[in-house]
Amino acid sequence: MHSSTLPRLVTGDLASWDAHDAFAKLRKGAPVRQVALPGGLVAWLITGAAEARVALAHPQLVHDLRRLTDPTHGFAGRRYPDDIFAVEGRHLLNSDGADHRRLRALLAPLFTRAAARHQEPMVEQTCADLLDHLVNEELADLVDDYARPLATRVTAGLLGIGDDHLPELSTLTLAMINTRDPDHVHIARRRTDLFRLWARILHGKRRDGGDDVLTNLVEAQRRDELSADELVSVSWGLYSGGISPATTLITAGALEILRAPRLRDALLNKRTAGNVTEELLRLTSPFPVATWRFAVDDLAIGDTVLPAGAVVLVSLAGANRDPRSFPDPDTADPGRERSAGHFAFGLRPHYCPGAHLARTQATIALQALFTRLPRLRLAVPEADLRWHGVLVERCYDKVPVHTGAV
Structure with a gap:
C-alpha cells in the first residue's frame, strides 16, 4: 500500500505533536x-499491549537487516x-541470536542491580552539585x-569518559540522534567526527585503563570477545542510550509530578517511591517505540x-497506555496493580x-529536585512547551521553571 x-x-507541527x-x-x-512515518517509510505499528507482548519476543521479528535476503525488504538500502x-x-x-547473546553477556555483569546501587553516591552528588546552582536562580530550565x-555526567561517569571529551561528545551524539536527514553531507561529517572522537577515547582507555565500563569492554576486545567495530558501536550505543x-x-516525570502534587508525597516516601518511578516510566515511556x-x-x-520483509515498530508508549491492560491509563497511580508490568x-x-x-537515577533525581525546590512550578503555560524528535529521542526542547528558591 502506498504511503499516501x-x-x-x-x-501537524512536530514540535507540538502529541x-x-x-x-x-x-x-x-x-x-x-x-x-506512514516521517520520510515516507511505510511500517507496521503495534500499539496494543497484548500484541506488543507477542511482538517483542517473536523470533521472526529480527533487528539485523542483514537477515533480510530480498533487497526490496526492510529499508531497501535507503x-x-x-x-x-x-x-x-x-x-x-x-543484532540477534548468538551475536546478541554474546554482546549482552559482556554487559550483564556491569549493569546489575548491585552495580546500580554502587552508583547511588555518584548520582546523589551530581544532583546536589546541579541543585546547588539552581537554588541561587529564580528561573531555570529543567532540560x-x-x-x-545529570544524565550526561552519570552516563559518562559510569562509562569512564573524562570531562575533557564531554562537550564535543554530547554535541556530536545529539546531532546524530536528532537529525531528520541522515543523508545530508553535514551529518556525514558529524558522523566522521563522532567516531574519530570515540577512537581517541578508547585509545586512552587502552593506555590508562580504569574502573569503568569502557575499560571492561577494551579488555574484552583484547580477549577477542568482541571486534574493534563492535567496541566502538557498543560504547557509542551505551552513551547515547x-x-x-x-x-x-x-x-517528563517532573512535569507529571507538577500536574499531580499527590505524587510528590508518594515520591518522597521510601515505601512508595519505587511505585512512583514505575508509573512515571509507564506514563512517559522514555523510548516511545x-x-x-x-x-x-x-x-x-x-x-x-505481517508480510515477510515488513518494517515493524512496537510502540512502547502506546502499549503502556492500552486501557485493556492498564485501567485509567492516562492517570499516574502509584498503587496500580503491577502483575502485567x-x-x-x-x-x-x-x-x-x-x-x-x-530507575535509580530517576528516583534520586526527582526526590532531590522536589526536596531542594519544593515550590518549583512552570514558568510558562504547559501548552507553550515544545518537543523535538519522534522515535529515538522524543524530549522537550525547554521546560522553563520558577525555582521558588530566591
Whole structure:
C-alpha cells in the first residue's frame, strides 16, 4: 500500500505533536496497522499491549537487516529519519541470536542491580552539585540545567569518559540522534567526527585503563570477545542510550509530578517511591517505540498477518497506555496493580540492560529536585512547551521553571 493512502504517524507541527494521543487514536482503529512515518517509510505499528507482548519476543521479528535476503525488504538500502540504531555499527540494538547473546553477556555483569546501587553516591552528588546552582536562580530550565547534564555526567561517569571529551561528545551524539536527514553531507561529517572522537577515547582507555565500563569492554576486545567495530558501536550505543531516555524520563516525570502534587508525597516516601518511578516510566515511556524490527517471514500478531520483509515498530508508549491492560491509563497511580508490568524497557531478550540504573537515577533525581525546590512550578503555560524528535529521542526542547528558591 502506498504511503499516501495510509494514516500518518506524525500530523501537524512536530514540535507540538502529541505522541501519546497519536498512538491512542491509532490503537482505537487497530492495535496492529500500517502507518506512514516521517520520510515516507511505510511500517507496521503495534500499539496494543497484548500484541506488543507477542511482538517483542517473536523470533521472526529480527533487528539485523542483514537477515533480510530480498533487497526490496526492510529499508531497501535507503536512509530514513530515526534509522540510526538499525544501520550504524554492530551493537545490541541491531543484532540477534548468538551475536546478541554474546554482546549482552559482556554487559550483564556491569549493569546489575548491585552495580546500580554502587552508583547511588555518584548520582546523589551530581544532583546536589546541579541543585546547588539552581537554588541561587529564580528561573531555570529543567532540560538544560538539570535533566540533561545529570544524565550526561552519570552516563559518562559510569562509562569512564573524562570531562575533557564531554562537550564535543554530547554535541556530536545529539546531532546524530536528532537529525531528520541522515543523508545530508553535514551529518556525514558529524558522523566522521563522532567516531574519530570515540577512537581517541578508547585509545586512552587502552593506555590508562580504569574502573569503568569502557575499560571492561577494551579488555574484552583484547580477549577477542568482541571486534574493534563492535567496541566502538557498543560504547557509542551505551552513551547515547544513556543520556536521551534519562533526560526524557526526568523532565517528563517532573512535569507529571507538577500536574499531580499527590505524587510528590508518594515520591518522597521510601515505601512508595519505587511505585512512583514505575508509573512515571509507564506514563512517559522514555523510548516511545522499541528499536526497529523486520519480519523475516509472514507472521501473525493478533488478528493481523505481517508480510515477510515488513518494517515493524512496537510502540512502547502506546502499549503502556492500552486501557485493556492498564485501567485509567492516562492517570499516574502509584498503587496500580503491577502483575502485567509495563513496557518502558521492552521485554527480553532485548530488555534494556540499563534498566536498574535508569530507575535509580530517576528516583534520586526527582526526590532531590522536589526536596531542594519544593515550590518549583512552570514558568510558562504547559501548552507553550515544545518537543523535538519522534522515535529515538522524543524530549522537550525547554521546560522553563520558577525555582521558588530566591
